Amino acid sequence: MASVSCKTLGIGLAGFGTVGSGVWNILARNGELITDRTHGSVNLEIRKVIVRDLNKFREADAPDEIFDTDLALLIEDPSIDIVVELIGGTQAAFHLVAAALKAGKPVVTGNKALLAERGKELFALSAEHKTPIHFEAAVAGAIPVIKAVQESFIGNRIESLTGIINGTSNYILQRMTEAGLGYPEALGEAKELGYAEADETLDVNGWDAAHKAILLASLSYGTLINYEDVYVRGIEMVTPLDIRFAKELGYVVKLLSLVRQHEDGSIEIRTQPSFISAKHILASVNGVFNAIAVKGDAAGESLFYGRGAGQEPTGSSVVADLVEAARLMEHGGTHRGFLPAEESPKLMPIEDTATPYYVRFKVTDRPGVIAEIATVLAEAGVGISGTHSPSNPEDPDADFVDMVFLLHKTPFGHLKETLAQVEALDSVTERPVVFRLEKL
């Protein structure tokens, strides 16, 4: 039973789109449950919602009188104890979050771009004003991976993080795999179903996933990684042909974000479409679901899987953060888990990161081509673990054929130099297509 005498905390929401209305609905439905579960100590009330346009259709049924258009009200109004930033972008959001921290109002945000790009300044303000920023909703929707890395794995050196953390890309790749769709058709389908935004850029170019990986890596290694130093490739150039070949070879193509600490302490961090074994548990992460494998030196490999986006899944993480914020306000604690330190960690240059590869060449179909390519590879010391070149059933007599080589583990820089030599061969007619074969 909720205690009647408990203090109610006033929440101010900036933004009332998908996630904002999810937060409203969850608190309307389960607010009393939260109060019961905390034995009356946590009572949350949304007292103000700031939107750009008061007349826009709202997905949740909140009373008109709490809506307003001036973000500054969330700072000025003394009845607002906690500020929830859900407006996105990095300009107005930065000013709001910074102002809230300076005013000593804890912040809950789901804005991964804001934290990945301006987190250093915000975490410094947070420390200076002893006012926490909570951001479970910024990475992987309902999946509590921030809490896992910050708290559950606090006794572990994090050896690696491997994630499928962009549902839009994952859905598109899945449809290309299952239905043989081309990229534009699969993207169109994702948009129709509401799985892709009107502007899909950050989802498909890999940056949404990369921002999340940067946050996870920063928490794992104690300092904010400079986003400009991170290697990111999207799924826009993935072809149905490579997806078909992947399948024939026992792999699936996934937009994979990978963070790994090497023995010299350097951090490998990259996001790119990669081949993973069709048998690995990450291969079965379908549709808009997300999954993150975390490997700690004590815990071993763990995997967290769930809804990576959506109204209530992401809202669920915002609400958990609100309860956390309320508890910290009650007990006077500040941040939990790791805090970014001053110096930047040493990143491993992308040229030094080594994996096996899938490389597809478009070649003139004449005798001796395989030998020519294999000779260049051999002279460069790049081993071949397999080849794949099914004849084209629609045109078995074609002049140009696709020739796949599976290559042994090689630093990416060396591979690029070697492939430049292969590309210079007369018989090779297009730039080679490269995917990493990730051993997970």
Place this chain on the structure above:
Amino acid sequence: MASVSCKTLGIGLAGFGTVGSGVWNILARNGELITDRTHGSVNLEIRKVIVRDLNKFREADAPDEIFDTDLALLIEDPSIDIVVELIGGTQAAFHLVAAALKAGKPVVTGNKALLAERGKELFALSAEHKTPIHFEAAVAGAIPVIKAVQESFIGNRIESLTGIINGTSNYILQRMTEAGLGYPEALGEAKELGYAEADETLDVNGWDAAHKAILLASLSYGTLINYEDVYVRGIEMVTPLDIRFAKELGYVVKLLSLVRQHEDGSIEIRTQPSFISAKHILASVNGVFNAIAVKGDAAGESLFYGRGAGQEPTGSSVVADLVEAARLMEHGGTHRGFLPAEESPKLMPIEDTATPYYVRFKVTDRPGVIAEIATVLAEAGVGISGTHSPSNPEDPDADFVDMVFLLHKTPFGHLKETLAQVEALDSVTERPVVFRLEKL
């Protein structure tokens, strides 16, 4: 950099078996990392280890002078701030934990049996003395599912929890599936590899898993479930034949713990070997790994996967709890998340729980048998969704054959009554074998 001035907390370990030595090793290796990550605020030192036999071989290299044999020292010694209970059992462990709570010393325990059977008394003491009990290590080793249910899902009504949470049983069933081994052979192999204890009883009879499910259900629904009311079956009677038939039908056999809240508020809770679709993500949880699917009304379906036992995986959860305990001591907070309430929740009687079923009959091989059985089922209103009765390749002319019926969803009580009638038929020669087909 660790601040030199931070207060060091003294840890007392009761028990120095697998998990205790894991905790020692993790703190020895990563203790400084923890202090760095908490900006100098958490500094943990194991000051006393209580064992039964001082001369027993120790798996970790702790100095002799901190070992002792009297549990009471952990309470009396003022240099011990936090007590870690890893002795197992429910007698001495209960007295130790109760004494620690009364003395205001926070407790970290991995003892699921203790909490499932005597948790009500211990949580009452914890509340009375405002001294927390932390028990992440009690459920699923390194997997932070307690924290997920208590904190990350605090804004959710928990609709269901479905877990593979006993690694020993899972390993045995996997080996029976992969290698066609019988139960005794697979158990022997598990013992040889150290995946089963010398006394395997609680692992294979389902109670280890059931204790964990009781804890998760109790946290989810706010009150401790009476363990005597819970339906539990183990894997001892699972035969290679049913495992083979499962495979032929597209299923795998897993020891599944299931908790579900129904619309009338009643709780279904049971642990038993069950058929699950070979395509479901839980089907790919192999060996000694654990996995728990949590479905919340806001978050949707999430899955947590990782090492369910072992020295450092379980040690990792103990260490995370120690850090949590240290933070609560610093900030004066008590329990986090839900706390068991007074009244017991309404459990759904096992007779009322309804699923589809796999039922195998041993029958006399003569014309009319299928019709006889089908008639009894039809008169009882139990629908048949499929049958399976491959002839025995080693003896196609056998007198007795195995006849499998797949049955539509029916309350378990009604199924039992109906099967009693089938069993009474002359042509049915043995008690039917029943597995639930779980739709996950």
